[in-house]
Amino acid sequence: MIVRDKPGLWPLLFAMRGSILPRIAPQILGFAAFAGAVLWIDRRVVGLPHPDGTSFTVFGIALSLFLGFRNNAAYDRWWEARRLWGGLLADLRSLGREVEICIADPGRQARILRLALAFVHLHRLNLRRLAADDAARAWQTEALADAPHPPDAALDAIGREIAEGAAQGQIDGFGLRTLTGRLSGMALAQAGCERILSTPLPFVYSLLIFRTVYVYCLLLPLALLEPAGLLTPLFAGIVAYVFFGLAEVTEELAHPFSATANGLPLDAICRTAEIALAPRLGQEAPKPLTPHNYFLS
Numbered sequence: 001m002i003v004r005d006k007p008g009l010w011p012l013l014f015a016m017r018g019s020i021l022p023r024i025a026p027q028i029l030g031f032a033a034f035a036g037a038v039l040w041i042d043r044r045v046v047g048l049p050h051p052d053g054t055s056f057t058v059f060g061i062a063l064s065l066f067l068g069f070r071n072n073a074a075y076d077r078w079w080e081a082r083r084l085w086g087g088l089l090a091d092l093r094s095l096g097r098e099v100e101i102c103i104a105d106p107g108r109q110a111r112i113l114r115l116a117l118a119f120v121h122l123h124r125l126n127l128r129r130l131a132a133d134d135a136a137r138a139w140q141t142e143a144l145a146d147a148p149h150p151p152d153a154a155l156d157a158i159g160r161e162i163a164e165g166a167a168q169g170q171i172d173g174f175g176l177r178t179l180t181g182r183l184s185g186m187a188l189a190q191a192g193c194e195r196i197l198s199t200p201l202p203f204v205y206s207l208l209i210f211r212t213v214y215v216y217c218l219l220l221p222l223a224l225l226e227p228a229g230l231l232t233p234l235f236a237g238i239v240a241y242v243f244f245g246l247a248e249v250t251e252e253l254a255h256p257f258s259a260t261a262n263g264l265p266l267d268a269i270c271r272t273a274e275i276a277l278a279p280r281l282g283q284e285a286p287k288p289l290t291p292h293n294y295f296l297s
Helices: 011-016 021-045 053-102 105-128 152-166 174-200 203-253 266-276
Strands: none
Touching: 021 152, 021 203, 053 105, 053 203, 053 266, 105 174, 105 203, 105 266, 152 174
């Protein structure tokens, strides 16, 4: 995720970090060149039709509304994912307090909290489809690494610790209900994230958007020949930047767990969980992750 203050004029014009421009530059240059070719043909080879711009205005407004609707749907996915991870972080902090209150055995407290940190890292890796990294290996056990679904295995291991504690009389009925309720909350947050991951925006939206944008940008130079003249390629490139840029931003926001410039900072959230639980494990809290070149992973 890009983390920076509002840029000044120069960074606003030329900042590339977090910009969608490098990804859509081929389309912008391609349509500008196409508009230049249409202008040259109209001026030097044969006169082309000069349709009235009113129809393109109506077409452009309709396309903008549809792009805006899709952008809202994508942002809703991004924001829901952030809320789920915020709730998961709150659950981990609450779990730390509840374990200390409800369980007298320090060894069992530590095992549950280590499993909770293993879970949050394994959940991050599962959402990003990554192999175990150093941050996850610091908390996970061999059994978790070999499990078919490591995040589920971590939650199951926490559940077994709670059940054994209750069976041995270390956890009373109130504590058992509190801890199992907290475990259920963590599982619900996990399921919500996996629902977002496994249910993309309908493909028909993407297909319709990109087809319509291509058709609009291909026909637009004809409407610009008379009013824009030699500036037709410039205006065609600007329009392509607006429409393709919005379409690509939507595509990126629709995948909130990806390690892209606009994805959620899952590494930083996991580090925040480690900072919150480290004192309860008798460890020195690590330093929070900070943005590198305005990017927070």
